[in-house]
Amino acid sequence: xxxxxSVVNMKGGVGKTTVTVNLGxxxxxxxxxxxxxxxxxxxxxxxxxxxxPLYFATLKKERRTLRTxxxxxxxxxEHPPITIQQVIYPDICQVKGLDILAGDVELCDDFLLSAxxxxxxxxxxxxxxxxxxxxxxxxxxxILKPIIKQYDFILLDFPPADNLITRSxxxxxxxxxxPAKAEPLSVxxxxxxxxxxxxxxxxxxxxxxxxxxxxxxxxxxxxxEQKVKKRLGQEFGEDKIFQVxxxxxxxxxxxxxxxxxxxxxxxxxSGAIAYKRFAREFLQKLSKTLKx
Numbered sequence: 001x002x003x004x005x006s007v008v009n010m011k012g013g014v015g016k017t018t019v020t021v022n023l024g025x026x027x028x029x030x031x032x033x034x035x036x037x038x039x040x041x042x043x044x045x046x047x048x049x050x051x052x053p054l055y056f057a058t059l060k061k062e063r064r065t066l067r068t069x070x071x072x073x074x075x076x077x078e079h080p081p082i083t084i085q086q087v088i089y090p091d092i093c094q095v096k097g098l099d100i101l102a103g104d105v106e107l108c109d110d111f112l113l114s115a116x117x118x119x120x121x122x123x124x125x126x127x128x129x130x131x132x133x134x135x136x137x138x139x140x141x142x143i144l145k146p147i148i149k150q151y152d153f154i155l156l157d158f159p160p161a162d163n164l165i166t167r168s169x170x171x172x173x174x175x176x177x178x179p180a181k182a183e184p185l186s187v188x189x190x191x192x193x194x195x196x197x198x199x200x201x202x203x204x205x206x207x208x209x210x211x212x213x214x215x216x217x218x219x220x221x222x223x224x225e226q227k228v229k230k231r232l233g234q235e236f237g238e239d240k241i242f243q244v245x246x247x248x249x250x251x252x253x254x255x256x257x258x259x260x261x262x263x264x265x266x267x268x269x270s271g272a273i274a275y276k277r278f279a280r281e282f283l284q285k286l287s288k289t290l291k292x
Contacts, residue, residue, distance in 0.1 A: 002034070002151035003286070004144065005211070006169060006176040010196075011189025012160035015179045015216035017045040018252060018262075020157040022272075023177075025261045026279035028098035033152035036088065038144075039066065039103030040169055041159035047102045050092045052259045059089065059102050067104035069143045070165070074135065084147050093264055099151075107165065136164050137205060141172040160189065162196060170197065171206050175289065177282070178213045180232070182225035187232065209292075210236065212285050214278060215245040242285070244278040247271060 007020045020037060028035040039046040047056055059065055064087045072081050084101070092100045144154060156169050170176070178193065180186045190213070200206040213232060233241055246252075249271030255262035263272045 002036075002148050002154055003175060004148070004154045004156065004173045006156045006158060006173040006208070007179065008156075008158040008166075008170070008176055008193060009178050009180060009186065009189045010160055010162060010192040011180075011186050014181050014186050014189065015246065016160075017041070017049055017157050018256075019177065019179045019214060019216065019246075019275075019278075020046055020155050021049045022261045022263050022275040023279055023282060024153070024155045025093065025095055025098055025263050026276055027153060027283070029095050029263075030276065030279065031283065032097065034097045034099075034150065036099045036101060036147070036151045036154045037092075038101045038154060038156045038169075040107075040156055040165060041103055042105050042107045043159065044103040044105060046157040047100065048259060049256055049261065050100055050259065051089070051102075055089075056102060060104065063087075064089070065102045065104040066143075067107050069101075070107065070139065073139055073142055084143060088147070093260055095264070103157075132164075136168050137171050139165065139168040141168070144172060162192070167196070167200075170208060171200060173206075173208050175209050175211050175286065177211050179216050180213050181217055182215055182228045184224075184228065187228055190232070209289055210240055211282065211289050212240050212242045214242040217248045218245045219248045239288075242278060242281055244274055244281050246274045246278065249274075 007016050007023075009016060024035045024037045027033045037046055037050070044056065063082060066087075068082055069084055069087060088099050088101050090099045092098050140156075148154065156173065158166055158169065176197070178190055180190060197206065197208060201208070213236060215229070229241070247270050249262075249269055251266040251269030252262045252271040255265035258265050261275075262269055263275050266272055
């Protein structure tokens, strides 16, 4: 069975998507693992980091996005259901074993979702809260269940939001990685995430474990950054801080414009080299986390 790994921080702009697509690419290409990237963000950044908008438009027209699977899970549709195998785009960027489940700019209508859950609760004669909790627990889990044994890793790219879909994704995950910038607002995002996960664990709804915190967009060292890194090291343990740090590198942004991960687009760039080292360290930390 594959491991479901959330790449998450409640703060935006910390490099979640870039970490997800480059880590997934390196694990598939360099370590010959089967990897599925799932784009949970309505901004579809992970999707457009791996394919041109024209390809995404085709997938959306064919209903081959995460939105279709979510809709099928929470309501009964009249037309024949589409399987997750039909939705997944295989060997993205011509990397064997690297697949993507594309996101959608119209991923979920919260008002419609609330109405559907309300109707379900009445049909099953149970409280709205209990029905909501059941949907939250099972939504992403049930979508991924048919294919989890086909992959070594399923990487979930999160939006900076705390909603039903993101909570459902956390509940479905075995592990999580936190991309972060060494700045105060990034620490706030980690704090909000930690609070959410702790709450889920206290309710005995989740056994998710932290693999580590990865610093991104690293520039010249400042006193403030040193304080932030010291604080996070004390709070989570130095063993939960990745030694590899991703440098601020223009090649990473240029790769996004070419709809490819930097490890493919410019493999000799400092950012690409750092991501290759990060992938190796991730596998090492994951192995230690499994034994703990």
